[in-house]
Amino acid sequence: MGAVIRLRPLRAGLVLGLLGALLAGCDLFKPATPETGGGGASLIANYSTPDSCLRYIEVGIERKDAVGQTAYLGALADSGKGDGVGFHAFFDPVVWNAYTGFKPADWNLDYETQFLPLFIQKYADPYQVTWLPDVYHPHDDEIDADHMILHRRYEVRALRQVTGDTLLIAVGYADLYFTRITTSRWAMVRWEDRVDPNVGAEPANPVQRCFGYRRLNGSGG
Amino acid sequence: MTRSRRLALLLLPAALALFLAALPGHAQQEVSSRYAFADTTLLRDTLGLSFPRLFPLADSLSLTPDTLRALAVRYKWSLERLVWLSDSLRMPVDSVGVFLDRERFNPLSSTITRLTTFRYNSGYNVQQTSTSWSNSGDYKLVVGSLFLQNTTNVQMDRYNAGTRTSLRQTRSSVTEGGWRFSPNLSLGARANLDRFNSFDPGSVNNQGEKKNEFQVSLRTRQQPTSALKSEVNFFTGLLDLANYQQVKRGASADLNGTVRLQTRYLTHDLSGQVNGNLSRTSVPRAPNRVGTNDLSNNLRGTLGILPGLPVGINLNYAIRRIRVETPTDTGTIQQLRTFSGNADAGLRLRLDNDRYLNVSGRYGSQDQAQGGALNSQSSRVERGFSIDGRYLLMGWSLESHFSNGRTVSEYPTRDVSGGYGERLVAPSFDATVTRNLTQKMLLRATGSVGLSSYRYYIIGSYKSPQVDRDQYRQNYRIEAQYNMSSRFNSGVALDVTRNVLVNIPAGSTASNNEASSYRAEWRWSFHVMPGLTATQNNSIGADYMHYNFLPSGDRLSLSYNTVTSLNAVLSPRFTVDIRHNARHQPAGAYTQLADGLYYLSRSEVSDNYTLSARLAYTPSKAFSLVMQPDYLAGERDGATSGILAPTRTSRQLNFSGGASLNLPIGAKGRLTGDVLRTYRDDRAINYTSGGLVQPQPRTESDFWNGSLQLTWEL
Numbered sequence: 040m041g042a043v044i045r046l047r048p049l050r051a052g053l054v055l056g057l058l059g060a061l062l063a064g065c066d067l068f069k070p071a072t073p074e075t076g077g078g079g080a081s082l083i084a085n086y087s088t089p090d091s092c093l094r095y096i097e098v099g100i101e102r103k104d105a106v107g108q109t110a111y112l113g114a115l116a117d118s119g120k121g122d123g124v125g126f127h128a129f130f131d132p133v134v135w136n137a138y139t140g141f142k143p144a145d146w147n148l149d150y151e152t153q154f155l156p157l158f159i160q161k162y163a164d165p166y167q168v169t170w171l172p173d174v175y176h177p178h179d180d181e182i183d184a185d186h187m188i189l190h191r192r193y194e195v196r197a198l199r200q201v202t203g204d205t206l207l208i209a210v211g212y213a214d215l216y217f218t219r220i221t222t223s224r225w226a227m228v229r230w231e232d233r234v235d236p237n238v239g240a241e242p243a244n245p246v247q248r249c250f251g252y253r254r255l256n257g258s259g260g
Numbered sequence: 261m262t263r264s265r266r267l268a269l270l271l272l273p274a275a276l277a278l279f280l281a282a283l284p285g286h287a288q289q290e291v292s293s294r295y296a297f298a299d300t301t302l303l304r305d306t307l308g309l310s311f312p313r314l315f316p317l318a319d320s321l322s323l324t325p326d327t328l329r330a331l332a333v334r335y336k337w338s339l340e341r342l343v344w345l346s347d348s349l350r351m352p353v354d355s356v357g358v359f360l361d362r363e364r365f366n367p368l369s370s371t372i373t374r375l376t377t378f379r380y381n382s383g384y385n386v387q388q389t390s391t392s393w394s395n396s397g398d399y400k401l402v403v404g405s406l407f408l409q410n411t412t413n414v415q416m417d418r419y420n421a422g423t424r425t426s427l428r429q430t431r432s433s434v435t436e437g438g439w440r441f442s443p444n445l446s447l448g449a450r451a452n453l454d455r456f457n458s459f460d461p462g463s464v465n466n467q468g469e470k471k472n473e474f475q476v477s478l479r480t481r482q483q484p485t486s487a488l489k490s491e492v493n494f495f496t497g498l499l500d501l502a503n504y505q506q507v508k509r510g511a512s513a514d515l516n517g518t519v520r521l522q523t524r525y526l527t528h529d530l531s532g533q534v535n536g537n538l539s540r541t542s543v544p545r546a547p548n549r550v551g552t553n554d555l556s557n558n559l560r561g562t563l564g565i566l567p568g569l570p571v572g573i574n575l576n577y578a579i580r581r582i583r584v585e586t587p588t589d590t591g592t593i594q595q596l597r598t599f600s601g602n603a604d605a606g607l608r609l610r611l612d613n614d615r616y617l618n619v620s621g622r623y624g625s626q627d628q629a630q631g632g633a634l635n636s637q638s639s640r641v642e643r644g645f646s647i648d649g650r651y652l653l654m655g656w657s658l659e660s661h662f663s664n665g666r667t668v669s670e671y672p673t674r675d676v677s678g679g680y681g682e683r684l685v686a687p688s689f690d691a692t693v694t695r696n697l698t699q700k701m702l703l704r705a706t707g708s709v710g711l712s713s714y715r716y717y718i719i720g721s722y723k724s725p726q727v728d729r730d731q732y733r734q735n736y737r738i739e740a741q742y743n744m745s746s747r748f749n750s751g752v753a754l755d756v757t758r759n760v761l762v763n764i765p766a767g768s769t770a771s772n773n774e775a776s777s778y779r780a781e782w783r784w785s786f787h788v789m790p791g792l793t794a795t796q797n798n799s800i801g802a803d804y805m806h807y808n809f810l811p812s813g814d815r816l817s818l819s820y821n822t823v824t825s826l827n828a829v830l831s832p833r834f835t836v837d838i839r840h841n842a843r844h845q846p847a848g849a850y851t852q853l854a855d856g857l858y859y860l861s862r863s864e865v866s867d868n869y870t871l872s873a874r875l876a877y878t879p880s881k882a883f884s885l886v887m888q889p890d891y892l893a894g895e896r897d898g899a900t901s902g903i904l905a906p907t908r909t910s911r912q913l914n915f916s917g918g919a920s921l922n923l924p925i926g927a928k929g930r931l932t933g934d935v936l937r938t939y940r941d942d943r944a945i946n947y948t949s950g951g952l953v954q955p956q957p958r959t960e961s962d963f964w965n966g967s968l969q970l971t972w973e974l
Binding site for chain 1: 505712713734
């Protein structure tokens with residue numbers, strides 16, 4: 040029996056060693072080598088505070104290009120990237136109830152990734168994003184050193200090149216939950232969307248929708 | 261070497277490990293070290309519940325400890341009772357509560373001939389700008405073979421925005437009455453009533469939805485053998501749905517059933533449901549009512565082979581298909597179709613809780629289409645496998661997990677020109693080693709590596725696909741804990757993470773980057789005297805961000821953090837917790853100087869301090885008083901022309917005080933919850949780049965918040 044006990048560590052060690060050697064040697068985890076060049080636009084995003092995350096969400100929408108999308112999505116938590124927590128968006132119940140199309144059970148980073156290019160391409164005009172104080176929740180909530188909730192009113196306008204005026208294409212309120220992922224990086228983990236009561240879920244101007252409706256409606260209706 | 265051959269090679273040691281794991285084991289050893297780093301706050305008693313053996317139980321049930329604890333709190337059952345119910349009902353722990361709640365309203369579940377029960381719950385939740393009041397009641401009456409039952413829920417939410425108030429009201433009621441012909445057959449009638457109303461002051465069309473279903477109900481049970489049980493239920497009747505978008509009237513039906521086969525060597529649970537309606541539907545702007553037909557099919561099952569033996573197989577499968585028809589403004593019908601199907605199969609080899617190996621494969625498919633509208637079609641197919649195991653070896657607990665998956669998603673109608681598809685391959689591997697080095701010292705080392713490769717292809721002539729890219733992540737963490745005595749323990753940890761983003765096309769590589777994070781921690785806890793414990797967590801961290809093609813964007817952020825807490829039990833009824841947190845965070849970019857080298861220059865520094873306390877006085881189990889003051893101070897400096905200068909100063913004071921209740925109301929009622937008054941004061945000063953002071957207005961708020969729940973049973 041004693042011999043059996045002595046052999047088992049050898050066998051298990053052999054298995055672990057072989058497994059490790061294979062994983063290390065077969066390049067399964069080796070990222071691809073990029074094409075040479077270093078070309079294209081770049082944006083040095085800074086997510087060191089929740090407010091700077093909002094800044095790069097704003098920049099990401101306004102740039103309307105792939106670099107902007109990277110900046111926008113970089114401000115959101117990604118559990119698949121090892122953040123330990125993922126991004127989820129929640130809807131105002133009245134928007135959720137009224138919407139008759141497909142409603143995902145969980146609006147996660149996958150859905151947000153698909154939604155963003157459709158939203159920024161909805162209007163060909165340049166966009167302007169504004170984060171304003173939430174007059175109904177004037178204080179941000181610092182839960183602890185690593186968790187914060189920002190309350191904001193958001194407005195997205197299309198700056199119409201032909202007429203010279205602006206078109207308010209997204210308006211509402213949001214409770215935005217942030218978590219510190221690393222020393223210098225915060226990420227949004229939760230977007231709780233609220234309809235602006237002065238606009239309503241079925242606004243007089245049907246363009247003035249909240250982000251929750253824009254998300255559900257994909258291309259923006 | 262192709263990927264498939266690499267994976268085949270990976271399976272070789274897995275098969276070897278499987279062979280090893282299947283051999284008879286030797287005497288089980290104590291592995292308490294595995295739980296030494298667990299979150300012990302989960303063990304705190306609440307609502308009269310305690311959670312002994314939470315971590316081993318959660319581990320053996322393959323649940324996270326917080327999930328198991330939440331289940332116990334939700335249903336107010338002890339862990340022992342929860343696990344006993346799970347064993348006796350032969351179902352997963354997280355299904356027990358749902359199953360028992362559902363069976364309470366199944367007239368065939370009880371053989372009692374005279375019964376009257378009534379349960380009432382009311383909850384009121386008040387926050388700074390919203391209130392929510394919920395009321396629910398359920399009633400059940402059994403007289404001989406006759407039964408009557410009702411469940412009613414009403415929820416009213418108010419959102420205050422200045423002088424304006426938005427309202428949301430949700431009401432639902434299910435009433436069923438009937439006759440139980442035999443223990444296996446009942447016939448009756450059911451009324452499902454749902455209401456939803458919403459009012460926003462700024463809305464031109466406030467919403468309301470009214471849904472009535474009046475149905476005949478038939479419930480049956482079968483048990484052809486002692487090992488085979490089944491249930492088939494059928495409901496059919498009239499549907500009347502009216503809301504802002506549509507008015508739908510017609511007939512609806514719901515056929516559902518379950519089959520459970522349970523033998524010593526095989527268990528199979530199968531449940532299915534078909535429901536739908538045949539209706540005439542109108543929409544506000546359409547000229548006529550049109551016929552619509554909604555249909556939903558749902559089938560799911562779990563097959564277990566050799567469930568109680570060291571070698572077993574599990575198979576889970578589910579298929580769901582939904583079709584919803586909605587008239588358009590032009591009178592045509594638009595169909596929303598969704599389909600999802602998935603299956604996973606696992607081979608389980610288990611000697612005991614410390615030595616097992618699981619090999620599993622999975623397949624999933626999902627399709628969605630909404631008429632021919634743009635951006636309304638998508639599909640996803642996922643295939644993957646995983647291997648995970650644990651082995652206890654001479655006091656070393658080894659755990660490892662490997663998985664690989666391939667997902668293909670298609671969005672064919674992004675715009676009129678077409679769309680794109682995405683191929684994602686995501687292998688990952690992690691391993692953990694835990695060991696009691698000595699009687700007083702524990703060691704744990706964890707490592708993980710993962711790669712997500714995204715590749716895109718065009719469908720049609722779409723012009724804006726995403727960029728091919730790889731995201732790589734590796735992490736290792738080594739931690740040690742030293743328990744000098746029952747009064748003092750200390751621990752250190754080192755955590756290193758590396759994230760790499762590689763955009764592959766030359767035209768998008770400028771933003772390729774590599775982020776490396778280093779974090780060291782030291783913590784200690786000292787039981788200073790009876791009733792007083794001091795704890796301190798110290799950490800230093802550094803994040804390096806390197807842009808491969810843009811070194812001027814490189815950045816370094818540092819963090820020094822100290823959290824000190826004192827927990828005092830001044831008397832059995834009076835506790836005081838004090839916590840201080842100090843965080844210093846310098847950060848900067850690399851600047852190229854005349855010698856051609858890059859030097860770090862500080863461009864911002866932030867300092868944050870928090871002092872918080874919590875005082876709780878509990879004169880009885882039913883009532884306690886709580887006071888919680890918090891003070892937060894923040895300073896932020898930024899660089900102007902290379903010189904650091906203040907950019908923002910902020911101060912915040914929060915004070916909450918109130919009471920928590922856990923009061924019995926008579927013999928069968930209970931009032932629980934808390935009521936707090938919160939005061940908050942906030943002040944900030946911003947500085948311009950020229951050093952000019954821009955004081956922000958001081959803001960104060962003072963409001964009630966909390967929630968109360970009343971439960972009463974007849």
